Amino acid sequence: GQSLEQPSEVTAVEGAIVQINCTYQTSGFYGLSWYQQHDGGAPTFLSYNALDGLEETGRFSSFLSRSDSYGYLLLQELQMKDSASYFCAVGSYNQGGKLIFGQGTELSVKP
Amino acid sequence: NAGVTQTPKFQVLKTGQSMTLQCAQDMNHNSMYWYRQDPGMGLRLIYYSASEGTTDKGEVPNGYNVSRLNKREFSLRLESAAPSQTSVYFCASSPLPPSSPPETQYFGPGTRLLVL
Numbered sequence: 001g002q003s004l005e006q007p008s009e010v011t012a013v014e015g016a017i018v019q020i021n022c023t024y025q026t027s028g029f030y031g032l033s034w035y036q037q038h039d040g041g042a043p044t045f046l047s048y049n050a051l052d053g054l055e056e057t058g059r060f061s062s063f064l065s066r067s068d069s070y071g072y073l074l075l076q077e078l079q080m081k082d083s084a085s086y087f088c089a090v091g092s093y094n095q096g097g098k099l100i101f102g103q104g105t106e107l108s109v110k111p
Numbered sequence: 112n113a114g115v116t117q118t119p120k121f122q123v124l125k126t127g128q129s130m131t132l133q134c135a136q137d138m139n140h141n142s143m144y145w146y147r148q149d150p151g152m153g154l155r156l157i158y159y160s161a162s163e164g165t166t167d168k169g170e171v172p173n174g175y176n177v178s179r180l181n182k183r184e185f186s187l188r189l190e191s192a193a194p195s196q197t198s199v200y201f202c203a204s205s206p207l208p209p210s211s212p213p214e215t216q217y218f219g220p221g222t223r224l225l226v227l
Contacts, residue, residue, distance in 0.1 A: 004153075008151075041220070041221075042115075042201060042218040042219060042220050042221060043154065043201070043218045044218070045215045045216065045217075048215070087153050087154070089153075089154075098144075098156055098159060098169065099154075099156070099216065100170075101153030101154045101155070102153050103151065103152055103153045104151070104152070104153050
């Protein structure tokens, strides 16, 4: 079957760096996505990794290791507005390309 | 450009009532999706549509039906609502077909449904 694991909560201070890990088990894996969701809001796309390595988009970076079935989202220079839930999601050919979402990590940024 | 819109924003139903959740997108996307999100949980796919006139089941389709009315609109119907269907429902669209890497899905603001 398919499964994803990510920490339920992470707390960090403004200006710091935080890493949110995601491990997955799926057959036919082809990519790992990250979404951000503010309380009560719609999920918004952050990044996508299909190949091993680091993808950087401004203050956010995402990493994938296909051999370890592991990825992470790195947030730098944390701001209060980064307080939100972060979801990893895997795409699997065996699931017809549809996304399977993790349960989410709630990030709290303190002053 | 409104993106993905959903109506209603909130709804309270009694057990056994029916209702239809509406979703529309103005980005000319082919693929559309319906998800539900329960407290502390990720999104679970209910149904999706790769193109106008086609629909397929997702992870949790029981108790729901869908209609892809045209390229813009994808509706979700609850024929006989149950308390277990209390959730937040998100519609999403993507320019890519479901069989392609879904690099980006665009989500609507959600419909909060309470079934008593």
